[in-house]
Amino acid sequence: MKIRGENPVCIAGAGMTAFGRHEDRSLRNLFAEATSTALAHAGIGAGEIGMVVAANSMAGMLQSQESVRGQVMLAGTQFAGVPVVNVENACASSSSALQVASWALLADRVDWILVVGYEKLFNPDKALTFSALASASDVPEDKRVGSIFMDFYASRARHHMDAYGTTVEQMAAVSAKNRRHGALNPQAQFRDEVSVEDVLQSRVVADPLTLLMCSPISDGASAVVLTRGDRLAVNAPVVAVKGLGLNSGDNTGPEFKTIRRTAWQAYAQAGIEPTDIDIAEVHDATAIAEIEACEALGFCERGEGGGLAESGVTTLGGSLPVNASGGLCSRGHPVAATGIAQICELTWQLRGECGERQVNNAAIGVAENHGGLVGDDVAVAAVTVLERIQ
Amino acid sequence: MKIRGENPVCIAGAGMTAFGRHEDRSLRNLFAEATSTALAHAGIGAGEIGMVVAANSMAGMLQSQESVRGQVMLAGTQFAGVPVVNVENACASSSSALQVASWALLADRVDWILVVGYEKLFNPDKALTFSALASASDVPEDKRVGSIFMDFYASRARHHMDAYGTTVEQMAAVSAKNRRHGALNPQAQFRDEVSVEDVLQSRVVADPLTLLMCSPISDGASAVVLTRGDRLAVNAPVVAVKGLGLNSGDNTGPEFKTIRRTAWQAYAQAGIEPTDIDIAEVHDATAIAEIEACEALGFCERGEGGGLAESGVTTLGGSLPVNASGGLCSRGHPVAATGIAQICELTWQLRGECGERQVNNAAIGVAENHGGLVGDDVAVAAVTVLERIQ
Numbered sequence: 001m002k003i004r005g006e007n008p009v010c011i012a013g014a015g016m017t018a019f020g021r022h023e024d025r026s027l028r029n030l031f032a033e034a035t036s037t038a039l040a041h042a043g044i045g046a047g048e049i050g051m052v053v054a055a056n057s058m059a060g061m062l063q064s065q066e067s068v069r070g071q072v073m074l075a076g077t078q079f080a081g082v083p084v085v086n087v088e089n090a091c092a093s094s095s096s097a098l099q100v101a102s103w104a105l106l107a108d109r110v111d112w113i114l115v116v117g118y119e120k121l122f123n124p125d126k127a128l129t130f131s132a133l134a135s136a137s138d139v140p141e142d143k144r145v146g147s148i149f150m151d152f153y154a155s156r157a158r159h160h161m162d163a164y165g166t167t168v169e170q171m172a173a174v175s176a177k178n179r180r181h182g183a184l185n186p187q188a189q190f191r192d193e194v195s196v197e198d199v200l201q202s203r204v205v206a207d208p209l210t211l212l213m214c215s216p217i218s219d220g221a222s223a224v225v226l227t228r229g230d231r232l233a234v235n236a237p238v239v240a241v242k243g244l245g246l247n248s249g250d251n252t253g254p255e256f257k258t259i260r261r262t263a264w265q266a267y268a269q270a271g272i273e274p275t276d277i278d279i280a281e282v283h284d285a286t287a288i289a290e291i292e293a294c295e296a297l298g299f300c301e302r303g304e305g306g307g308l309a310e311s312g313v314t315t316l317g318g319s320l321p322v323n324a325s326g327g328l329c330s331r332g333h334p335v336a337a338t339g340i341a342q343i344c345e346l347t348w349q350l351r352g353e354c355g356e357r358q359v360n361n362a363a364i365g366v367a368e369n370h371g372g373l374v375g376d377d378v379a380v381a382a383v384t385v386l387e388r389i390q
Numbered sequence: 391m392k393i394r395g396e397n398p399v400c401i402a403g404a405g406m407t408a409f410g411r412h413e414d415r416s417l418r419n420l421f422a423e424a425t426s427t428a429l430a431h432a433g434i435g436a437g438e439i440g441m442v443v444a445a446n447s448m449a450g451m452l453q454s455q456e457s458v459r460g461q462v463m464l465a466g467t468q469f470a471g472v473p474v475v476n477v478e479n480a481c482a483s484s485s486s487a488l489q490v491a492s493w494a495l496l497a498d499r500v501d502w503i504l505v506v507g508y509e510k511l512f513n514p515d516k517a518l519t520f521s522a523l524a525s526a527s528d529v530p531e532d533k534r535v536g537s538i539f540m541d542f543y544a545s546r547a548r549h550h551m552d553a554y555g556t557t558v559e560q561m562a563a564v565s566a567k568n569r570r571h572g573a574l575n576p577q578a579q580f581r582d583e584v585s586v587e588d589v590l591q592s593r594v595v596a597d598p599l600t601l602l603m604c605s606p607i608s609d610g611a612s613a614v615v616l617t618r619g620d621r622l623a624v625n626a627p628v629v630a631v632k633g634l635g636l637n638s639g640d641n642t643g644p645e646f647k648t649i650r651r652t653a654w655q656a657y658a659q660a661g662i663e664p665t666d667i668d669i670a671e672v673h674d675a676t677a678i679a680e681i682e683a684c685e686a687l688g689f690c691e692r693g694e695g696g697g698l699a700e701s702g703v704t705t706l707g708g709s710l711p712v713n714a715s716g717g718l719c720s721r722g723h724p725v726a727a728t729g730i731a732q733i734c735e736l737t738w739q740l741r742g743e744c745g746e747r748q749v750n751n752a753a754i755g756v757a758e759n760h761g762g763l764v765g766d767d768v769a770v771a772a773v774t775v776l777e778r779i780q
Contacts, residue, residue, distance in 0.1 A: 057457045060450025060525070067447045067480035067526035067725075068762035068769040071638050075528045075764045081640025081648070084770070085486055086478040090457035096475055100490050106497035135450070136457035138465045248461050250471025258471070335457075372458035374465045379458040380474070 008240040009102045010232055011386070012112070012225040013042025014344040019220035019332030020189040021122050027056075027063060027221075031073040031118045034221035034337075038114065042225040046078035049225070050110030053085050053101045055093035055117040057336040057371075061132040062123055073118065088336070090136040091283065091371025093117060094222065095339030095382035099244050101226050111227060117337035118221035129217060133335075137373040147206065149285065150214060152373055154206035157288040161208070163303065166291065168208050170306030172199035174287035175212050175329050177315050182326025184316075184357035189218055189332030199287075213287040218332035222340035224347065229389070237351040242364075243270030243385030249377030256296040259370060262381040263297045266366070270385035274298030277320065278362040279349055281342035283370050284327040293368050294322060297383075321359050324349060335371070342367040343384060350388040363388045398630040399492045400622055401776065402502070402615040403432025404734040409610035409722030410579040411512050417446075417453060417611075421463040421508045424611035424727075428504065432615040436468035439615070440500030443475050443491045445483035445507040447726040447761075451522040452513055463508065478726070480526040481675065481761025483507060484612065485729030485772035489634050491616050501617060507731070508611035509724035519607060523725075527763040537596065539675065540604060542763055544596035547678040551598070553693065556681065558598050560696030562589035564677035565603050565719055567705050572716025574706075574747035579608055579722030589677075603677040608722035612730035614737065619779070627741040632754075633660030633775030639767030646686035649760055652771040653687045656756070660775035664688030667710065668752040669739055671732035673760050674717040683758050684712060687773075711749050714739060725761070732757040733774060740778040753778045 015037025017030050031054075039046060054070025065072060070084040089096035094117025101113040123129045134144035160166045176196050182188035194212055202211040232238050245266035249258045267273065274297060282297065284290035291305030299320060300308045308314060314322035325331045325345040328338060346365035348354050365386045372379025405427025407420050429436060444460025455462060460474040479486040484507025491503040513519045524534035550556040566586050572578035584602055592601040622628050635656035639648045657663065664687060672687065674680035681695035689710060690698045698704060704712035715721045715735040718728060736755035738744050755776045762769025 058450070060448070060456055061454065064451065064521070064525050064531045066450055066522060067478055067483070068528075068764065069478070071762060071764050071769040072528040074638070079638075081638055083636040084479070084638050085490060085636075088457055088459070088476040088478055089474070093457070100475060100493070103490070103493035103497040103499055107493040108496075109493055131454070132456060135454050138458075138462040141454045246473040246475075248464070248469075248471055248474050372461060374458065374461050379461040 007228050007230050008242065009105050009226055010229045011239045011241065011343065011347045012227045012232060013038045014224045014347040015041050016187055016222035016341050016344050017220045018187045019218045019334055022219040023122050027059065027118055027120050028073050030219065030221040031116060034118065034223040035114060035116055038223035038225050044112065044225065048112045049079060049082055049114045050112055051083045051104060052079060052114045052116065053087055053097040055087045055097035055336045056119060057088055057090055057093045057136065058119060058132040061135060062120065062128060089371060089380045091285065091335050092339055092369045092380040092382040093336035095367065095369040095384060096246060096380065098340065098343060098384065099246055102241055102244060105226055105228055111231060113226045114223060115226060115340060116221060116223040117340040119334035119336045120219045121217045121334060122219055136371065148373060150206040150209060153286040153288055154209050156292065157208050160288060160291065166306035168200060169196060170309050171213055171287040171291065172196040174284065174290045174309045175199045178284060178323050178327040178329045181316055181324050181357060182330025185326045185331060188326040188330050189216060190330045209286050215285050215328035215333035218334040220332060220334035220337045222337045222344055224340055224343055237388055238390045239347050239350045239386050240389045241384065242387045243267060245383040247381050249374050249379055251377050256292045258377055259293060259296040259368060259381045263368065263383045266383040266385045270387065272364060272385060276364050277366050279324060279346065279359045279365045280320065280322045281325060281345050282322055282368040284323060284329050285333065290322065290327065297366065297368055316357060316359065324357050324359055339369040339382060342369060346386045350386060397618050397620050398632065399495050399616055400619045401629045401631065401733065401737045402617045402622060403428045404614045404737040405431050406577055406612035406731055406734050407610045408577040409608045409724055412609040413512050417449065417508055417510045418463050420609065420611040421506060424613040425504060425506055428613035428615050434502065434615065438502045439469060439472055439504045440502055441473045441494060442469060442504045442506065443477055443487040445477045445487035445726045446509060447478055447480055447483045447526065448509060448522040451525060452510065452518060479761060479770045481673065481725050482729055482759045482770040482772040483726035485757065485759040485774060486636060486770065488730065488733060488774065489636055492631055492634060495616055495618055501621060503616045504613060505616060505730060506611060506613040507727035507729055509726045510609045511607045511724060512609050526761065538763060540596040540599060543676040543678055544599050546682065547598050550678060550681065556696035558590060559586060560699050561603055561677040561681065562586040563699045564674065564680045565589045568674060568713050568717040568720045571706055571714050571747060572720025575716045575721060578716040578720050579606060580720045599676055605675050605718035605723035608724040610722060610724035610727045612727045612734055614730055614733055627778055628780045629737050629740045629776050630779045631774065632777045633657060635773040637771050639764050639769055641767050646682045648767055649683060649686040649758060649771045653758065653773045656773040656775045662754060662775060666754050667756050669714060669736065669749045669755045670710065670712045671715060671735050672712055672758040674713060674719050675723065680712065680717065687756065687758055706747060706749065714747050714749055729759040729772060732759060736776045740776060
């Protein structure tokens with residue numbers, strides 16, 4: 001893939017809504033805010049956009065809007081007529097959409113592309129929300145009881161504790177860190193800090209995972225504008241998409257092998273090693289997922305993710321801050337909007353625009369996003385490597 | 391876009407299920423048949439496939455399967471682990487997926503890609519099927535009464551009759567022709583011929599459209615294998631993807647302007663004129679849509695599509711056969727499977743593999759696929775130009 005070439009795919013602008021409970025706002029309204037802030041950040045008008053790749057995962061079941069979801073979001077706006085591709089890949093929908101948009105750019109299909117992730121999970125019928133979430137799996141409809149995903153992560157957590165001696169305190173440390181980071185992020189759903197003790201004392205969702213170890217139900221939208229590097233100003237910071245990994249789950253074992261091979265696919269494309277990475281956003285759908293993702297991404301050895309979480313390395317101020325945004329546990333997790341929210345955070349960090357939560361001199365960032373469940377593995381893993389190239 | 395280059399995107403193989411009422415077969419079963427026949431046609435094994443682009447439009451509402459639909463189709467098969475992108479664009483879902491796959495090839499992301507369209511519309515709850523179909527529009531949920539799409543086409547038909555003197559007999563001629571073609575297609579849903587009189591006497595669905603002027607509810611799946619030309623054998627026919635147009639609707643007027651500009655986008659890329667085209671598959675969701683599509687594609691002047699339908703030009707044996715497969719009215723219309731079914735037909739025709747319905751010496755074929763409804767225009771238009779290059 002030509003992504004490392006002289007004229008790479010670049011992120012011209014990034015914007016998102018605050019994530020949270022937005023029952024008074026429509027999906028269209030959230031989509032529009034993310035889009036307009038990304039365009040403003042890129043400094044271009046809607047008329048420049050030659051294509052929109054729109055990622056949503058559950059509007060069919062939750063808003064009875066299938067098929068042409070993105071076009072409906074754009075109807076009557078300045079984007080009328082622009083080609084739209086609707087992409088769906090569960091919690092990894094918008095990072096998959098980023099890949100589709102990158103291919104379209106590399107194929108010289110268009111010059112400027114908008115990628116939007118948008119999702120409204122809060123619903124007056126709470127059972128419908130859980131039913132929609134459960135549909136991101138190969139579990140037959142009549143067997144979808146409880147929270148399939150929290151059960152999946154709980155089982156992983158128990159395995160990790162048994163195999164490596166990982167403790168609930170280490171998982172709680174992940175959550176406390178991410179809430180501390182989220183407190184510095186105006187767009188985070190939860191902005192109050194919690195202690196390790198608070199995390200341990202919150203109610204058990206799926207043993208050993210407590211409520212504060214789990215990402216919440218959220219509404220929100222996120223967007224980036226992509227173009228080729230030669231179209232960007234030479235006197236501003238430029239963030240390039242240097243590596244893209246995408247795979248489906250293929251094992252039923254207890255390790256995040258699918259995420260590992262996807263990370264190495266992206267690293268190889270970018271020409272980097274894990275030690276080159278300055279900052280990461282990982283998919284902490286639960287605290288154990290961050291611990292395992294850090295291992296799969298090569299930030300530590302297999303089994304050492306719990307220790308890493310307590311070491312301070314992954315905290316703001318540490319040598320490799322993970323989820324400076326607050327991650328899914330604190331920023332929130334509107335399914336299809338999460339992947340691009342990670343890309344937004346890395347873009348802003350690499351450009352030095354993150355204010356209180358800014359990581360100093362970050363040049364290379366990696367985003368790990370996964371979703372869905374097939375067999376006993378994630379259905380999708382997507383890893384993106386971004387690099388500030390000027 | 392580099393699609394006309396020395397090493398174009400090519401269709402290595404094409405396969406589909408029969409379209410029809412398959413209440414005894416699962417979506418997975420239909421998906422698997424289309425996939426295995428396309429692989430067999432390409433002469434390659436599943437292990438060669440580096441990516442799957444899967445197009446489905448309504449499994450969220452109809453099968454409670456959102457988010458990772460393609461991965462669920464592939465779970466436990468030889469494709470385990472292969473990256474999957476799920477694409478949705480109403481009736482144009484799988485032709486949009488073809489474009490995504492072409493970009494991935496042109497970006498050198500993979501060498502062999504499988505594109506699959508699959509849909510099961512028959513449902514024990516018939517109202518749910520109509521509700522899912524209506525969701526492919528920007529009509530608010532509480533205003534989706536009757537068949538939004540048949541009302542849309544009926545309104546277009548009345549306008550065409552008023553403005554150009556188009557007659558119901560001309561529309562019936564389209565249907566009778568397509569049923570005559572479909573009678574020669576083993577994969578068509580309806581294989582019995584009907585006369586113009588039969589069409590006119592069938593019940594009115596939305597005045598002036600009668601039942602036999604409308605595409606049916608269908609189940610089915612279709613698939614193609616794509617690769618770059620340099621990977622194909624030199625001693626076999628090779629069909630290349632020479633032009634790809636994709637747009638969203640941007641007008642509320644009575645003309646198919648969105649389809650016209652999409653066609654010219656594809657023609658420009660392919661370096662062809664309408665007069666170069668030997669065979670076409672168009673989106674006859676209703677008979678009037680074929681009449682208007684022929685005009686939008688430049689096969690005749692605006693307003694002359696009715697006369698063209700009666701002239702014999704578009705019939706097998708005529709100078710420009712349209713819908714030799716039987717089209718949507720006869721082959722059937724399992725929403726997301728239709729776009730690739732058109733590509734299957736053109737591929738087989740250009741390779742000379744169509745038996746009784748073979749068009750002689752066809753070298754250039756065009757497929758027109760549209761879907762959804764936003765405002766008073768189609769939500770998506772997709773046009774593909776294929777050419778036999780050896």
